[in-house]
Amino acid sequence: MLVAGMFIAGGCGGAESARVDILAASSYTDVAEPLEALLEEELGLDVEFSFGSSGSFLEQIRQGAPAAVVITADSATMQRMSDAGLVDSVVSIATNELVIVAADTAAGRGIESVTDLGSSDVLVVLCASSAPCGAATDALLGGIDLDVDAASREPNVRATLTKVRLGEADAAIVYRTDALASPELRAVPIARVDNVQVISQAAAVVGREDAARVLEVFTEPAAMAILAKAGFGSP
Amino acid sequence: MAAVPALLLGVPLCALLWRLPWSNLGAALSSDAATSALALSLVTSLIATALCVVFGLPLAWALASGRGTTTRVVRALCLLPIVLPPVVGGVALLLAFGRQGIVGQWLADVGVQLPFTTAGVVLAQTFVALPFFVLSVEAALRQLDVEYADVAIVHGASPFRAFVSVTLPSVGPAVLAGAVLAWARALGEFGATVTFAGSLEGRTQTLPLAVYDLLERDPADAVVLSAVLVVVAVAVLVGLRDRWFGVFRSDVSS
Numbered sequence: 001m002l003v004a005g006m007f008i009a010g011g012c013g014g015a016e017s018a019r020v021d022i023l024a025a026s027s028y029t030d031v032a033e034p035l036e037a038l039l040e041e042e043l044g045l046d047v048e049f050s051f052g053s054s055g056s057f058l059e060q061i062r063q064g065a066p067a068a069v070v071i072t073a074d075s076a077t078m079q080r081m082s083d084a085g086l087v088d089s090v091v092s093i094a095t096n097e098l099v100i101v102a103a104d105t106a107a108g109r110g111i112e113s114v115t116d117l118g119s120s121d122v123l124v125v126l127c128a129s130s131a132p133c134g135a136a137t138d139a140l141l142g143g144i145d146l147d148v149d150a151a152s153r154e155p156n157v158r159a160t161l162t163k164v165r166l167g168e169a170d171a172a173i174v175y176r177t178d179a180l181a182s183p184e185l186r187a188v189p190i191a192r193v194d195n196v197q198v199i200s201q202a203a204a205v206v207g208r209e210d211a212a213r214v215l216e217v218f219t220e221p222a223a224m225a226i227l228a229k230a231g232f233g234s235p
Numbered sequence: 236m237a238a239v240p241a242l243l244l245g246v247p248l249c250a251l252l253w254r255l256p257w258s259n260l261g262a263a264l265s266s267d268a269a270t271s272a273l274a275l276s277l278v279t280s281l282i283a284t285a286l287c288v289v290f291g292l293p294l295a296w297a298l299a300s301g302r303g304t305t306t307r308v309v310r311a312l313c314l315l316p317i318v319l320p321p322v323v324g325g326v327a328l329l330l331a332f333g334r335q336g337i338v339g340q341w342l343a344d345v346g347v348q349l350p351f352t353t354a355g356v357v358l359a360q361t362f363v364a365l366p367f368f369v370l371s372v373e374a375a376l377r378q379l380d381v382e383y384a385d386v387a388i389v390h391g392a393s394p395f396r397a398f399v400s401v402t403l404p405s406v407g408p409a410v411l412a413g414a415v416l417a418w419a420r421a422l423g424e425f426g427a428t429v430t431f432a433g434s435l436e437g438r439t440q441t442l443p444l445a446v447y448d449l450l451e452r453d454p455a456d457a458v459v460l461s462a463v464l465v466v467v468a469v470a471v472l473v474g475l476r477d478r479w480f481g482v483f484r485s486d487v488s489s
């Protein structure tokens with residue numbers, strides 16, 4: 001009976017006022033509220049953000065996730081979805097780069113540069129390679145030929161950040177925006193020549209209404225201002 | 236009406252086996268991520284099961300023989316991990332045994348680190364699996380006629396001796412069933428593990444964590460590893476088919 005009830009409830013969704021679901025990279029967690037407010041005001045739609053690792057979006061959309069718009073943390077992930085014919089109207093909306101966050105622990109306080117992460121005294125957590133932040137981290141460490149013995153490769157950038165916020169790890173490599181969102185952690189910049197820039201992109205899920213209108217708002221100055229305030233760069 | 240829930244349970248499992256990429260089964264199972272996850276899961280879940288038996292037996296015995304409020308409170312505490320979302324269990328474990336945790340900071344002082352270690356995986360698995368073992372064995376102990384053990388004591392056996400040679404043999408099947416249930420639960424543990432121990436290939440990335448990670452990189456390989464867990468689950472059910480109902484029936488009546 002319960003199951004039948006759930007199916008019926010699920011079927012009623014269409015009767016409600018227009019709702020737009022946005023699947024966003026977890027680095028957007030802190031800008032979702034102002035973006036949601038902006039979109040609702042401009043479009044008169046009920047906008048809902050949900051977050052995850054960009055790497056998981058392809059499978060979610062292929063399996064029919066109700067999102068109209070998808071925002072990835074990097075362009076490579078979007079390219080894969082575009083190649084699979086799942087999204088179109090791809091637009092670059094922001095850039096991000098990597099930064100070290102250090103906890104207020106004995107080992108954390110000693111971190112001055114990315115090479116310090118190679119020390120075995122520092123407990124470092126990194127994003128999993130399957131997440132864009134992990135791919136960017138791999139590119140960064142490969143580029144400077146540094147071996148980091150990570151204690152964990154977390155599923156997404158927020159999980160990575162959390163381990164440092166809880167003081168369980170001394171340091172992590174996350175996006176600049178995540179560091180800005182956690183003022184209690186010390187951010188250690190990575191030299192510009194070594195750093196890896198990711199281009200965050202938004203796109204319309206093929207066949208979904210209202211997606212084009214949402215994408216348009218993302219390119220407006222108001223949205224750019226919200227993103228810039230959170231530390232995103234302009235593409 | 237019964238068909239709907241039956242399909243709800245059956246169809247996803249059939250779909251998993253239906254979509255199994257038979258052609259690259261061997262390749263998927265022999266990849267580095269898969270073999271290390273298989274080995275790690277096997278080792279950690281077996282150690283967790285052993286811990287459940289060693290620590291669970293005295294606890295089940297104490298719960299079965301106790302009557303007062305303390306017993307009821309302790310029993311409620313022991314049941315909690317069953318109803319708690321495992322990720323909450325992981326948070327609780329961090330607050331207790333993490334580097335900044337109330338116990339963990341003392342452990343850190345003596346150089347013991349649990350988060351991000353294989354020992355941390357075992358701890359998380361034991362935390363979620365222990366209640367299953369304790370429940371099974373306690374139910375069996377409660378049904379037991381205590382007079383047999385009492386007779387043994389009256390005839391000069393020590394309480395320990397009476398427990399080992401009279402009580403234990405009669406609850407042996409329940410101990411075995413509880414151990415298998417606990418092992419299956421430990422093998423499938425995800426939430427508490429990823430929260431408390433993190434995810435690192437070869438150290439803390441167990442089978443369920445590898446499935447989650449692979450789903451984003453190589454869904455076909457994720458299906459293969461998932462199927463391994465399904466096969467294990469089916470084997471457990473077949474092995475327990477008689478005990479299963481016995482365990483829970485006695486649980487209800489106690």
